[in-house]
Amino acid sequence: MNLSVKIGDLALKNPVMTASGTFGYGEEYAEFVDLSLLGAIVTKGLSLKPREGNPPPRIVETPAGMLNAIGLQNIGVERFIEEKLPFLEQFDVPVIANFFGDSIDEFVGAAERLSRADGIDGLEMNISCPNKQAGWLVFGTDPEVTFEVVSAVRRVTDLTLIVKLSPNVTDIAQMARVAEDAGADAVSLINTVTGMAIDINTRRPKLANVTGGLSGPAIKPIGVRMVWEVFKAVGIPVIGSGGIMSGEDAVEYMLAGAAAVAVGTANFVTPTATTDIITGIRDYMAAHGIGDISTIKGGLLWEREDL
Amino acid sequence: MSRFFQAEVTGNVLLSRTHNILKITPLQPHTMPYPGQFYLLRVSGTLDPLLRRPLSILRWDEDGLEFLIRLKGRGTLLLRNMKPGERIDLLGPLGNGYPEPVDGETPILVAGGVGIASVYPLIERFRPEVRLFYGAVSAGDLYLVDEIRGLTRNLHVSTDDGSMGFRGNAVERLTAYLDGSSVPSPVVYACGPEGMTKSLLGMLRRRGIPGHVSLEERMACGVGACLGCVVETVRGYRRVCKEGPVFDAREIAV
Numbered sequence A: 001m002n003l004s005v006k007i008g009d010l011a012l013k014n015p016v017m018t019a020s021g022t023f024g025y026g027e028e029y030a031e032f033v034d035l036s037l038l039g040a041i042v043t044k045g046l047s048l049k050p051r052e053g054n055p056p057p058r059i060v061e062t063p064a065g066m067l068n069a070i071g072l073q074n075i076g077v078e079r080f081i082e083e084k085l086p087f088l089e090q091f092d093v094p095v096i097a098n099f100f101g102d103s104i105d106e107f108v109g110a111a112e113r114l115s116r117a118d119g120i121d122g123l124e125m126n127i128s129c130p131n132k133q134a135g136w137l138v139f140g141t142d143p144e145v146t147f148e149v150v151s152a153v154r155r156v157t158d159l160t161l162i163v164k165l166s167p168n169v170t171d172i173a174q175m176a177r178v179a180e181d182a183g184a185d186a187v188s189l190i191n192t193v194t195g196m197a198i199d200i201n202t203r204r205p206k207l208a209n210v211t212g213g214l215s216g217p218a219i220k221p222i223g224v225r226m227v228w229e230v231f232k233a234v235g236i237p238v239i240g241s242g243g244i245m246s247g248e249d250a251v252e253y254m255l256a257g258a259a260a261v262a263v264g265t266a267n268f269v270t271p272t273a274t275t276d277i278i279t280g281i282r283d284y285m286a287a288h289g290i291g292d293i294s295t296i297k298g299g300l301l302w303e304r305e306d307l
Numbered sequence B: 001m002s003r004f005f006q007a008e009v010t011g012n013v014l015l016s017r018t019h020n021i022l023k024i025t026p027l028q029p030h031t032m033p034y035p036g037q038f039y040l041l042r043v044s045g046t047l048d049p050l051l052r053r054p055l056s057i058l059r060w061d062e063d064g065l066e067f068l069i070r071l072k073g074r075g076t077l078l079l080r081n082m083k084p085g086e087r088i089d090l091l092g093p094l095g096n097g098y099p100e101p102v103d104g105e106t107p108i109l110v111a112g113g114v115g116i117a118s119v120y121p122l123i124e125r126f127r128p129e130v131r132l133f134y135g136a137v138s139a140g141d142l143y144l145v146d147e148i149r150g151l152t153r154n155l156h157v158s159t160d161d162g163s164m165g166f167r168g169n170a171v172e173r174l175t176a177y178l179d180g181s182s183v184p185s186p187v188v189y190a191c192g193p194e195g196m197t198k199s200l201l202g203m204l205r206r207r208g209i210p211g212h213v214s215l216e217e218r219m220a221c222g223v224g225a226c227l228g229c230v231v232e233t234v235r236g237y238r239r240v241c242k243e244g245p246v247f248d249a250r251e252i253a254v
């Protein structure tokens, strides 16, 4: 059985990666999961300077999902490279550093620094974050700004560059094409869907930040639909995420066009979710006589060719 | 796999309309807890409710673990309705737990409401003389009182409505006690609702008494990965699941 897939220059043993922000810096889950078994590890989002994040409460459970407003708290690229990367280097697993900035300069600065470090195999840029220079509008919702920031990062790194797309847009296929045109090697989607919850007794928002990002099974149909739309629109690989809890869910994303998948909220529910999902994919392959996982990519059968 | 294991429910004692004690027996090798640590329990095999629920360890031995659970919402209702023989999976023990007192310090325990679950293992550890200040809204909301009396002769009960013991909260009772007697180098170990914790921190600060206080925050992962459970401390945000749940009273931001 062949589970290996390629994303840009990265050869993954299998299509299961961790989703940024849900697996810490890897070490938090090392006692539950043999990290060498994973397709890739994607780190918590990093910025040039450390970030404090939002005040609590930062999370709230919602039907089959959760809202989070962590506020991109992180230790910064420098400390990540010094304190966290050496631990990950013990494992036979590609490390993808997820990063962000609140200006194009910060994106570029973080990408440059991460590219110089030994032991980082790929970069994933999170463009679902606010842009200081544009009145805090989110980078990833404006095609021109997206093109500009992805091009700027592309110029300073030779690592495999993945652009993580926000679902909070009208036309995600267009955003994916823009990322591809700007030089991305792959796109990953979906990031969390903006949401909100209110305590009706106190009339106060349940998150201190008022709004937050919805993740978990509740968003899976949105993710599957968006992966399908993006798969039809670009030539670069698509990494699918959003509510993947089982091998079946991962297969569903791959049938919609994902070359690989990222597992997020499921880690919180079951710390062994990533390796359980790899087993689940194998079971599906065995049951359906599939020898090579890549052959199911975009294997959705549908009638309406006009869609 | 010793901190992530399957277990079987071996007992579920309904103490009242709001509280139960859930007993489970691990079916796999597992790590033994310290007082003040907690577990994340999966409350159903379905995707809704999705997240695990944090519960302090009340009692444990080779055969199993016990949790004292106050009915709050859907998750604790599912835990209340569990029947012996059912399977459940647990993640834990998690968090730091209460530190040992330093030489010469006299431990004083303070519990409010279901906070007794977190403090209870310390009564066993410091028996037979440890001072415990245990408060609740009303007499019916005090649990395990007979067991506690078997462990310490120094129990000081308070209720908000005066239906049992001192009328007022546990912190007021403790303050009166400290005024009336001299405890050599007291150190407070406490767990209770936010209001109690706040007034306790103020009192400790004014009197220069050290303390170790267990805090609560919403959790997702329980292992320090999601950064969802932070509280504000004098050194910035700290994770309740990792650097806590027990914090030095001087570190907690007011």
Ligand SMILES: Cc1cc2nc3c(=O)[nH]c(=O)nc-3n(C[C@H](O)[C@H](O)[C@H](O)COP(=O)(O)OP(=O)(O)OC[C@H]3O[C@@H](n4cnc5c(N)ncnc54)[C@H](O)[C@@H]3O)c2cc1C
Pocket: A060, A061, B038, B051, B052, B053, B054, B055, B056, B057, B067, B068, B069, B070, B071, B072, B073, B074, B075, B076, B077, B114, B117, B118, B215, B216, B217, B218, B219, B240, B245
């Ligand atoms: C470290 C720690 C130890 C705890 N120990 C105990 C214990 O021994 N006994 C006990 O009865 N309770 C304990 N609690 C509180 C208990 O976790 C909550 O009452 C419970 O999660 C409520 O779940 P629910 O589905 O019934 O309520 P809901 O209100 O429906 O829960 C909705 C969401 O909010 C979360 N939530 C609600 N209240 C709290 C809270 N106070 N703290 C953290 N998350 C909350 C839930 O986990 C869930 O994700 C502890 C909490 C923490 C953080």
Ligand SMILES: Cc1cc2nc3c(=O)[nH]c(=O)nc-3n(C[C@H](O)[C@H](O)[C@H](O)COP(=O)(O)O)c2cc1C
Pocket: A019, A020, A021, A022, A044, A045, A046, A068, A070, A072, A098, A126, A164, A190, A191, A192, A214, A215, A216, A217, A219, A241, A242, A243, A244, A262, A263, A264, A265, A266, B226, B228
């Ligand atoms: C607590 C939490 C923190 C997250 N932090 C980041 C982050 O730092 N950078 C990022 O690109 N995505 C972040 N995400 C989004 C996830 O990587 C993922 O795209 C999203 O949660 C959808 O997948 P899921 O439903 O499997 O969780 C975070 C999600 C959660 C739940």
Ligand code: FES
Pocket: B218, B219, B220, B221, B222, B223, B224, B225, B226, B227, B228, B229, B230, B239, B240, B241, B242
């Ligand atoms: S619950 Fe995830 S960091 Fe504490």
